[in-house]
Amino acid sequence: MTAASAQEKGGLMPAADAARLESALMALRRQIHALGFAEELPRAEEAVTARQELLDTLDDYVLPRVRRGNAPLLIAVAGSTGAGKSTMVNTLVGAQVTTTGVRRPTTNSPVLACHPGDIDWFAEDKFLPSLPRVRQQGLAMPGKDGLLVLAADERIPQGVALLDTPDIDSVVESHHEFACKFLDAADLWLFVTTASRYADARVWEFLQLARERDTAMAVVLSRVREEGREELVEHFGTMLDANGLEEAERFVILETDKIESGRFAHEIVADIAGYVERLGEDDELRGEAVRRTFVGVLDSFRIRLPELAKHVEEQVATRGDLADQVTAAYDAALAEIDESTRNGSLLRGEVLARWQDLAGSGELMRALPATRKRGLRRMAGDPRTPAKLKALEAAMRDSLEKLVIAAADRAAEDVLARWRDRVGDGLRVEDPGLASATPELGRHAGRSISAWQDHVVELVASEGVTKRSVARLVSFDEESLALVFVVGLLGFGAGDVDVASGNSAVPQRLLKALFGAESLRHVGAKARADLRGRIAALFDEEAARFTQVLDAAGMPDEDAPVHLYQATYSLEVAR
Numbered sequence: 001m002t003a004a005s006a007q008e009k010g011g012l013m014p015a016a017d018a019a020r021l022e023s024a025l026m027a028l029r030r031q032i033h034a035l036g037f038a039e040e041l042p043r044a045e046e047a048v049t050a051r052q053e054l055l056d057t058l059d060d061y062v063l064p065r066v067r068r069g070n071a072p073l074l075i076a077v078a079g080s081t082g083a084g085k086s087t088m089v090n091t092l093v094g095a096q097v098t099t100t101g102v103r104r105p106t107t108n109s110p111v112l113a114c115h116p117g118d119i120d121w122f123a124e125d126k127f128l129p130s131l132p133r134v135r136q137q138g139l140a141m142p143g144k145d146g147l148l149v150l151a152a153d154e155r156i157p158q159g160v161a162l163l164d165t166p167d168i169d170s171v172v173e174s175h176h177e178f179a180c181k182f183l184d185a186a187d188l189w190l191f192v193t194t195a196s197r198y199a200d201a202r203v204w205e206f207l208q209l210a211r212e213r214d215t216a217m218a219v220v221l222s223r224v225r226e227e228g229r230e231e232l233v234e235h236f237g238t239m240l241d242a243n244g245l246e247e248a249e250r251f252v253i254l255e256t257d258k259i260e261s262g263r264f265a266h267e268i269v270a271d272i273a274g275y276v277e278r279l280g281e282d283d284e285l286r287g288e289a290v291r292r293t294f295v296g297v298l299d300s301f302r303i304r305l306p307e308l309a310k311h312v313e314e315q316v317a318t319r320g321d322l323a324d325q326v327t328a329a330y331d332a333a334l335a336e337i338d339e340s341t342r343n344g345s346l347l348r349g350e351v352l353a354r355w356q357d358l359a360g361s362g363e364l365m366r367a368l369p370a371t372r373k374r375g376l377r378r379m380a381g382d383p384r385t386p387a388k389l390k391a392l393e394a395a396m397r398d399s400l401e402k403l404v405i406a407a408a409d410r411a412a413e414d415v416l417a418r419w420r421d422r423v424g425d426g427l428r429v430e431d432p433g434l435a436s437a438t439p440e441l442g443r444h445a446g447r448s449i450s451a452w453q454d455h456v457v458e459l460v461a462s463e464g465v466t467k468r469s470v471a472r473l474v475s476f477d478e479e480s481l482a483l484v485f486v487v488g489l490l491g492f493g494a495g496d497v498d499v500a501s502g503n504s505a506v507p508q509r510l511l512k513a514l515f516g517a518e519s520l521r522h523v524g525a526k527a528r529a530d531l532r533g534r535i536a537a538l539f540d541e542e543a544a545r546f547t548q549v550l551d552a553a554g555m556p557d558e559d560a561p562v563h564l565y566q567a568t569y570s571l572e573v574a575r
Contacts, residue, residue: 012069024574028567038553041426047311060185072118076186081167083192089164091263097151098164114161116152157280188216194223211244214296216289218249319555325418326546330539333411346490354392404445408437448534457482
């Protein structure tokens with residue numbers, strides 16, 4: 001069915017206008033359908049419900065109405081348990097098309113009764129497309145929950161259909177959901193309540209919903225005793241007026257035992273039957289009801305869509321906050337490493353022991369003078385490299401590696417703690433490995449630190465220290481000098497901090513003598529920046545695990561609210 005059919009008699013608008021509106025509605029539907037929510041977060045259930053209700057409204061009512069503006073008027077007979085909805089539908093049809101009885105709730109399969117000339121429209125999947133349906137054969141029989149029963153009868157005026165809906169206050173959840181679904185798909189509500197139930201909160205929740213959406217409505221007060229009738233009807237009318245439903249058609253059904261074959265005596269509902277007949281006969285009256293409800297539903301989008309957008313913005317903000325917490329935790333870990341590589345704490349334990357052994361034995365001064373062509377890596381695996389130098393280099397690498405792993409462990413714990421503070425248990429983290437660094441970090445950190453040590457050799461060489469000489473008699477080995485540089489850099493920071501050892505002052509005095517203070521600061525800044533960058537890259541890989549958790553949670557991306565607002569604006573323009 002195309003929008004061109006809206007131009008037929010009784011249509012909502014000219015075909016061109018209908019086509020523009022349908023296009024805007026479809027764009028809006030795509031944006032709503034694309035929205036995802038992390039369902040464990042606070043208020044997520046409200047967001048998911050709001051999203052689904054908008055989709056249902058579009059699919060079950062708005063889009064079908066735009067595509068066929070002259071489709072039969074659907075009257076949803078709705079209301080309280082035991083109000084006599086099914087009995088009234090049977091009476092208005094003139095045949096038992098829906099089951100009645102003392103069992104509550106009675107309606108487990110909604111029945112839609114219409115003229116045979118209209119049944120094809122309701123049988124199409126463009127009307128309530130998600131709902132399975134079956135055509136009734138013979139007498140009304142109980143069906144299955146979730147199944148729409150279509151009943152054709154020539155006594156129903158063409159252009160009008162009656163839908164017997166589940167009770168709005170049903171204790172069966174599926175019946176309640178069905179009632180809401182059918183009310184959303186209807187053009188007019190024939191709302192039935194009883195003299196004993198009309199003041200119930202559930203009744204007024206639905207009546208308020210009709211008022212908010214400006215749904216065309218008629219209200220029936222049933223089971224009214226003759227005694228006290230005037231006062232009761234007046235009170236109910238006052239309540240309707242006070243709640244903005246003064247324009248609703250009003251009918252009264254007296255308490256009666258004149259019920260046979262699931263039907264009232266005709267005279268009891270004669271005024272209601274006359275109202276339904278007028279709707280079938282009068283194109284203008286029927287079109288007015290359709291247009292009022294249709295426009296009211298579109299007007300409700302001006303409230304419902306911003307409310308949905310707020311839910312989207314809330315989850316976008318939550319996602320941003322959680323992502324910021326990941327960044328903050330790993331930034332803190334990086335700052336911790338910065339401090340540890342400046343305050344001399346690395347020159348303790350194994351590293352300090354290796355340095356003191358090397359410096360105190362005199363082997364350091366024997367290793368510094370160059371003994372062969374420059375440019376060849378001598379440290380790792382070279383049998384001519386002094387064992388104590390190799391041991392110190394390995395100790396420095398291991399110490400840095402352990403520092404990185406320990407900081408990453410604390411960062412991972414910190415992220416989870418920050419997330420719990422932000423959303424409690426609202427974000428499901430199923431991988432226990434997230435509470436610590438990845439098993440691969442040690443291997444990756446070892447490679448990165450080794451690469452950094454090589455880079456320091458290049459920095460030392462680039463300063464030309466090994467090309468120069470002391471009194472032009474002695475040149476220095478790049479690799480050995482680079483190791484001394486690393487000890488000085490990590491042990492003394494900017495050169496103003498010593499650790500408690502006389503031997504530990506050797507690298508600072510030597511480095512200042514060879515580089516000069518300015519050059520030493522320049523090379524030291526480059527070396528530190530390079531180390532920091534390599535560790536930051538490792539932490540980025542570690543933090544990516546948490547980003548993946550946020551991605552998998554289903555939260556909308558930051559552009560989603562903008563797209564939703566744009567689609568809403570386009571709908572307003574198309575209207």
